[in-house]
Amino acid sequence: MSVFVGFFVTSGAGIQAMLALLVLLLPCTLLVAAGLVSQTRVKLNLVWRVAQLGAILAIVTAILSALSVWLYGSASVSVDAFLPTVRVDALSCLMLLLTSFLGWVILTYSRHYLAGDQGLRRYLCWLCLTLANVWLLVTLNNLFLVCVAWSTSSLTLHQLLIFYKNRPAALIAAHKKFIISRVADVLTWGAALLIYLQLNTLQIEQIPLALAALPQPPIGIQIAALLFVISAILKCAQLPFHGWLLQVMEAPTPVSALLHAGIVNIGGFILLRMTGLIETAPFAQLLLVVVGSVTASLAALVMMTRISVKVMLAWSTCAQMGFMLLEIGLGAYALALFHLLAHSLYKAHAFLSSGETVSRRVVMQIAPANHRLNTSQKLLAITGLMSGISLAACLTGLDPRQDPSIRLFGGVLVGSLLPLVNAPYAQRAWSQILLLVTQAFGLALVYGIWHFIFLGFLPPAATHVSMFGLIFAGSCLFGLLIVQQVVLSQPQGALSRWLHPRAFAGFHLDEVVTHLTLRIWPARLPVPVKTKLLKEIV
Structure with missing residues (x-):
């Protein structure tokens, strides 16, 4: 051979x-x-x-x-x-x-x-x-075989999701996921067919070379890019097609870990693999930014209302997938890959250790955190956060003037650490400030090093970042930060009372999709399961 x-x-x-x-x-x-x-x-x-x-x-x-x-x-x-x-x-x-x-x-x-x-x-x-x-x-390097593997992995996962065949809720949720995934498969196969007809190749590394040889991307290629983006949105459980991800919690815990840490991330991997194609369709990139921003913001709000550990983790996955698609839409490919790997490892650990949540809660009650920062110390902590991130950016060569999206993601990092400024700690105030600044500097430095290493491995964004996309994403994430701070500081305020029932219901987005999917393709439950479901209803 x-x-x-x-x-x-x-x-x-x-x-x-x-x-x-x-x-x-x-x-x-x-x-x-x-x-x-x-x-x-x-x-x-x-x-x-x-x-x-x-x-x-x-x-x-x-x-x-x-x-x-x-x-x-x-x-x-x-x-x-x-x-x-x-x-x-x-x-x-x-x-x-x-x-x-x-x-x-x-x-x-x-x-x-x-x-x-x-x-x-x-x-x-x-x-x-x-x-x-x-x-x-x-x-694999062949797009046809990649599509086959993507579809087949979804079908085999379906058998794991219906592992307990006597649970009606699990069967209905898996049925919804099956329908949405099959729609995504049709879009994926359509995109692969368009690519083959336009470029006469299905070798993934040949697609960017064939596109570079064209004076202008044909409309068929742009449609293929859009179809891949929509397919990734469906399979990454973005709003409003997210309900199945929340409702398959009755599957065994290791299946939930496999789904949230691995399978649901495949859409992001496919987009990272096909960046040369996605960049030919600015509208597809903008769609990633808009859907990802809205999903990340709304899912984070809903997550604040949940007390069930696994359901909270499911909403977290929905939000994290939205943020990952937002990063890809803005051309931050190294950050998206870093996000994908970190989220997968974190979510696998979170699901597999979810049974220890009560024990950890008991330990926290035994040693409560009572030390909070005063106003001047909070201002000092925020200044230290921004200074630490700026210093890490300078040391690793991240220049916001060359890549405006760095400003957005730097702001997101600061915003993600702000709740820690208001949170009580077991340590004294000055130790808390030092810990926060060290965390900000360390996280920014790790990403900067990661960005520097993978700059030669992942293709840089070939298109100019949409200013509208940046403004829209920034507005969504900044609005989320403001709402979260108001709700946390005034849990009995007017905004909290108005928002809580709507967020707890998931803003009623899943009900519409559930009604449509079950009307188009009703779930066929086994007779014993139907009898059990009727008894529960009565």
């Missing part, structure tokens, strides 16, 4: 070819595990070990692939004429490392969480198939 030929011709090309072959073989370990599940004679301990071994091999492969990118650069590797091309670059390596690590954690957690459950074999089969599709999705 060409792997061995490449190895003797050029060491770098040979190493990347072997890694590409290994990447293609990784899902086979999960497919073997899924096949062994159906064999009742095979002990489940062996199946768990095979699946976990596959995840560990994927982690090692991702690390080795990242080293090859650092040493030899990015490449699209064709192992053999009969095998698909693999994209070996920073984005695919990071996403493979993220999804394989999350897969290993979720497999390990599920092994103990669902021990003794009657449907354990069925659960493990669909979990392995879902992870296998995700690994293929983040590494």
Whole structure:
């Protein structure tokens, strides 16, 4: 095979070819595990070990692939004429490392969480198939195969969401998600078809080159970009198509972790992979900014009214996805990738440790935080926050004059830390101020270093940032900050009393979508579930 030929011709090309072959073989370990599940004679301990071994091999492969990118650069590797091309670059390596690590954690957690459950074999089969599709999705270079993997991962996840088939709420929520995802799949396939008809290629790394050779992007390409954006909006649970994300909480906790930490982020990954296409349609970029800004603002307000841990985390995911799409719409690709990775790790930990929330609350009550800042100390803390962020920006070369979106995201960072200025702490006031300034400087410095590193790996924004988009996003996020501060400072005020019932109801956006989806395609529940639902209603 060409792997061995490449190895003797050029060491770098040979190493990347072997890694590409290994990447293609990784899902086979999960497919073997899924096949062994159906064999009742095979002990489940062996199946768990095979699946976990596959995840560990994927982690090692991702690390080795990242080293090859650092040493030899990015490449699209064709192992053999009969095998698909693999994209070996920073984005695919990071996403493979993220999804394989999350897969290993979720497999390990599920092994103990669902021990003794009657449907354990069925659960493990669909979990392995879902992870296998995700690994293929983040590494393949052919747009057609990426669309196949995206659709298939959604279908296998659906089987996990309806794991408890006797729960009507879970079945109806999964049915809504199924309809919305199928609409998104149709849009995605339509976009891929338009790209092939216009550019005569489906190789992802060839699409920007083909677009650069055109004097002006044709209308078909702009429509394809818009279809990809709408598909990502649907699958990232943006308002008003967000209800299913909140209502699938009756699935097992590791499934929720997989959904919120992995699957729902795929829309952002696809857009990052297709940035050259998205930039040909300014309207599509503006749509990302508008939808992302509105979703992030409204979902954050709704989250303030929730007391259920998992529902609060679901609204948080909705808001975070909105902010990630906003970043992509404004061309902040490095920040969007950083956001995607950080949110995935945080949300996986939050869901898998949600059972310890009560224990943590008890500890907080035992050692309450009573130290607050006075007015002068608050002003000093805010000044320190802004100074720390500015210093970090100077040290890492972030220049707001060259990229106006840096001003917006710097303001968002300051605004996100402002609630900590008003919050009580266990430490004394001056220790609290020092901690806040250190946090602001550290966060800004980490992003600045990340931006500097990935400047050579991710393509810079090729189009001018829309001033209307910046103003709209800034207005939404600044309005959110003002409303939050007023509500927190005056919880019994007129604004709080007016806002709370509306925000608690999710501004009644999901009811309209639910009515339409169930009217177009009613959910068909099993007879025992219908009987149970009727008894609950009566």
